[in-house]
Amino acid sequence: MKPSFPLCALLFLGILNTVSAQDIYFPERNETWKVAGNNQFKHDAKQLAEAVDFAHANEYSGSRDLRVAILEGFKQEPFHKILGPTKKRGGPAGMILKNGHVMASWGDTKRVDMTFSVTKSFLSTVAGLAEDQGLIVDTKDKVGDYIWDGTFDGEHNAKITWEHLLQQNSDWSGELWGGKDWADRPPSEGGLDDWKFRKLNEPGTVMEYNDVRVNVLAYALTHVWRKPVPLVLKEQLMDKIGATTTWRWFGYEDAWTVIDGIQMKSVTGGGHSGAGLFISTEDMARFGMLFLNNGQWDGQRLISADWIKKATAPSVPNMNYGYMWWLNEKGPRHWEGVPKHVFYAAGFGGNFIVVDQKNGLLIVTRWLEPSQIGEFVKQVYEAF
Structure with a gap:
């Protein structure tokens, strides 16, 4: 019509x-x-x-x-x-x-509330700031060339680019902060064995909405910036657009990583297990x-x-x-x-x-x- x-x-x-x-x-x-x-x-x-x-x-x-x-x-x-x-x-x-x-x-x-996956668009912007400033040369680069701690090791995960993570089509396989990638928003059919031992999709071919993989992106960006992602957002953007001091960006209770000898929280890209x-x-x-x-x-x-x-x-x-x-x-x-x-x-x-x-x-x-x-x-x- x-x-x-x-x-x-x-x-x-x-x-x-x-x-x-x-x-x-x-x-x-x-x-x-x-x-x-x-x-x-x-x-x-x-x-x-x-x-x-x-x-x-x-x-x-x-x-x-x-x-x-x-x-x-x-x-x-x-x-x-x-x-x-x-x-x-x-x-x-x-x-x-x-x-x-x-x-x-x-x-x-003016009320502060959780905003769940709207957080993802803020996280994407932190990646954009990293590319604009040359911390990431290009989103088509493999993340493993930047993060070499094992997060992107293995035949499958080594293929993953920043773009795959940003578009949610990486099919990254693993566990982060207690979350297993295959247990996050699993298909309606099948069971634990089917999900856990599934055939992985080639990165870039299938989109799967998955917070564990989004949190992997947040973790990788924390290491690229060498500072907490909320601090990057505050200094690079939120202060400059006149945002209030009331917003907060949380991670999971045990989502701590150490960079340059400093312990810092790795945030989430959503709130379906809290945080965000x-x-x-x-x-x-x-x-x-x-x-x-x-x-x-x-x-x-x-x-x-x-x-x-x-x-x-x-x-x-x-x-x-x-x-x-x-x-x-x-x-x-x-x-x-x-x-x-x-x-x-x-x-x-x-x-x-x-x-x-x-x-x-x-x-x-x-x-x-x-x-x-x-x-x-x-x-x-x-x-x-």
Whole structure:
């Protein structure tokens, strides 16, 4: 079914009217975010309010006690248990920004909550900073050329590149911080022996969402940077975009490594065993704003445009996934009625950062029933 003329026109005009840097408002640290004027941006206020009402009415159905929600959500995994911190969550919250100005907000946008696999997009960015600064020469390099402690030894693991880890198609085999790769989100069919002794996929050929392998990436980046990943993120990015001091990035209780004689924590790329990034809606919006402006914050280049282009390019085994960013390309994860150039971070429990560079539109929504995200974003676009 073809989209109606108004939607076609919207997509066409969006391509033509790429937002320029000087049109975007960047809030200072601790500044109250500017709200758009009544006639500043053309939109249907009633429709936008209805979209916000939709987000309120479709709260994530899992327990607000996230320890309970995690154990229920991953009860099919053998040996699954909580290994890191958790936190009870708040209610639905979010922000819709146009060129950096608030078009709508709801809930407690300053509350710090777990954000689960949205953390992966932050972890990917730490890898991007490493490549931008020459600590990683190229993401197509083999990780074993950088990390030689045995993590990437063996016929299979030695083939794995940074890109394979970033696209979640490495099929890295092993155990890290008590987590076995084959026990993390196993197939619905088969049993322990089938999963444990499976035939490994050639790196780069099959995407498998797997937190153990994501945590291997975090571990490898810790050793490349020679400092804790949260410190890298703080110094290189979060301080520069005016984020608050409230966000925290945790690892598992026993996830300690020693580098240059200093013991430091290796963080996780998600929270399905606890840990991960705990952050407010407003700080998530600041991070999204950086990507909305293609790596620049108020005239300062923080991430290269080349990295963002690579990070948001479809991978071979999954056209809807790049370097730990989801892509709205035509595929199984495509949202109908939403431009295909949109990309987004997504996490358990309905946490999302949705970025549309061409139209200057940024959406952050939290604790939305995940099955309703496509409909919600479509409603926001219809309001414009």
